[in-house]
Amino acid sequence: MKSSPLILLSSIIFAAIIGCQHTPTTDRNQGVSAQLQQKALSSPLAYDIVESLTVEVGPRLPGSAQDLIAVQWAEEKLSNLGFDKVYKEPVQVPVWLRGEAKAAVVSPYPQPIVITALGGSVGTPEQGISAPIIRFATLAELKQATPDDVAGKIVFIDHITPRFKTGKGYGITVGGRSKGAVAAAEKGAIAIVIRSIGTDHDRMAHTGMMRYQDGIPKIPAAAMSNPDADLLTLMLKRNPDVVLNLNMSPQNKGYATSYNVIGEVTGSSKPDEIVLIGAHLDSWDEGTGAIDDGAGVAIVTAAGHLISQLPQKPARTIRVVLYAAEEVGLVGGKTYAKAHQAELSNHYIAAESDFGAGPIYQIDFKVADDAFKDIQTLTASMAANGVAAGTNTASGGPDVSMLPSYGVPVASLRQDGTDYFDYHHTPNDTLDKIDPKALAQNVAAYAQFAYLMAQSNIELRPLPKPETD
Template sequence: MKTLPLALLSLGLLVAANSQANQTTTDKNHKVAISLANTAAQSSLAYELVESLTVEVGPRLAGSDQDKVAVDWAMAKLKSLGFERVYKEPVTVPVWHRGIAKANIVSPYPQPMVITALGGSIATPKGGITAEVARFDSLDALKAAPEGSLKGKIAFIDAKTERHRDGAGYGKTSSGRSKGAVAAAEKGAVAIIIRSIGTDTDRMAHTGMMRYQDGVEPIPAAAVSNPDADMINAMLKRTDKVSLHLELGSERRGEATSYNVIAEVSGSSKADEIVLIGAHLDSWDEGTGAIDDGAGVAIVTAAAKHILDLPAKPQRTVRVVLYAAEEVGLIGGKTYAKAHEAELAKHYIAAESDFGAGRIYQIDWNVAPRAHADAVKLMHAAEQLGVSSGNNQASGGPDVSMLPALGVPVASLRQDGSDYFDYHHTPNDTLDKIDPAALAQNVAVYAQFAWMMANSELELRPLAPKPQAQ
């Protein structure tokens, strides 16, 4: 039997010792993750935060007076919770005022309608617009209409949003909201209405951002409630001519300064490296912004606070970012990426909570392919909270979705959004839609994620190249 060289034997013992030490550290962090889940389950902090935001601030449209109140609220609240560093960074945002929104069917059967202006829409001429409706199943169908065929008419995109746990139906229909006005104007329409991008049957209209295009005449844009869209269809079964009156008082008011509000739990041995958990502070003005995105603000803030209260610091800094102006174009997210360009190489991973307060059921990643399986193993503790492993194609959430292209790993902590689009962007987005137990489960998973990532020894870069479009 041959004897191993002494140097080789020593190297083997060293590797074994390091492996055992790493496993011991992982086990310790796993135990902390379990304790964080227990803390979150027993804490009412997240619910208190979202209640405070929705009651004391309420709707907070980017650039509005209440947006300023929200920034002040966030700064004061984060400081009161004891975060070591709380600061804000300026973000230039568009200012848009909703004004009045009225509509009614004029013929063949006069009926009132429930509508809302789409974000960014211009107003109708004084006295409104009365015109015949031209119905289309989808944005693509509208784009396929003959040139000039909508002259003097109001385009109507009647695309229904399917209900899915992951919100996939929203992605299929939201383009009609964002791009419909341009497509309709190019065909000669004087205005556009869309079936609300929502899964409810309530007589409430869903707002949301739309876009104009240079060189295309802007036209007024509004959403009708799903029952009112059904009513238009019922009338079109009886006649091919339905006319309605539309009046919007929307107004664009230039630009203002808002802020990304940031708080940190300082790291120890790797303090210059960052685990980012975010949400957006702004909301639409129809409801009180409870699920979109007051819940997210509460989830990431409470998760970081539970880590802050641990006896030991995380190795990396945990950074909470409450983004400005997500609803009107991810402006806070884009501004953050540009302002922090020099330190993005030090961003270990990022994730954003912006899909209500339904329970997290899966974690998707966007990390180096060779690190994916090990990242899944690190989050083993979350299985006890009903969370399974997912794919390696995550976007991370709206305000961090631009980071992977800049090399930053992200994760998507998938929430059950089965009923999210019943309330999203409506007056029904209020505190009563939040289940405190489900909210606490979100906090537990985010706290575990932030803690395990802040102490991870995995190399999460480089990300896999994005597939080229064919």
């Protein structure tokens, strides 16, 4: 049988590691790491998991009926995969119903516009609203405008999201989505529409969470497709007096109970110490939640399962956490941190998969400065899977991003997100966007990471002091 280049490279690097290490335990750990990589790369389990989630559950907006079906699905999946302990913990989540959202240019060039309501938005009056639009290139430009310019109008933020492998373009433009309604309402606007926070050119809009502020009027907030944002901009170049009609019927319905779903592989000698690998179970309601974050659910679940099948369990407990309600404000992550505050000192390290299924190319950490070189040496075998050593500046992922403030070390397994924001928060977030080979590479990386962390003898605390702005 002909060996693949990836397996040959794995063997070469593994041999090099064995050649320069002299501790039998370390050699054994690296050998198991290499075995986990090869098993993951040849296993269809992760793809089977995300297929099951998207087909049998589908979209799972926090607080919806589908959300609770997803919780039941997750409990059954973790149990059937042989995790030693499976349980759920309650999370109070906001309930928001999307309703319908329609828009059209009334004059001077009547045309329909493709929009979607932003998460948490209020609706328009039943008859809708019509008003002139005023365009701003960025949120910062809106904040500099005078109330006289904005009052009584519909604000249009036209900030284009640039494409990066790291996905950092999202951070550049997402403020318009999350904070735009408050900034617009402060200046007297009656609604806001934004160019979708996405890198695609499809005529579909990207949803996502927005925020209101106490004491500031709540105005309807929507995103439009990128081609429609281009269209509006071209209209405004021809005539500054463009009138837009909005008709939206979302509703905020209070709170409901959802759950963080947790599966554990009990540690053999340090069962009270925890290596946490997580993803979020909820999704927006317009696609099937395949890349955001069905892929992450599949990656960490499959990685935990592979470790559970080893002849000898690792020293520390591997805890797989499938978080509730990430999309509406990291609710499950915050609830977990609060509920487990007394045992966070026993969390050795944490990481979350929530950036689709692009190949992992680098691993970053946030650990004690004195431990950083040692932890890079320990994880050097991951290079055979295409994962290079990175920096000591990780955030860990959205739902674990608050853990470093409690002293918990974290890691970020960096995925190639070049096309992630083509599909993010759209009806196009579906199973066909996932490459099974790339998904398996992710599983291999998480399995290696979790196992090596569970076996590590390196002291990762205290964390570096946070940088001040």
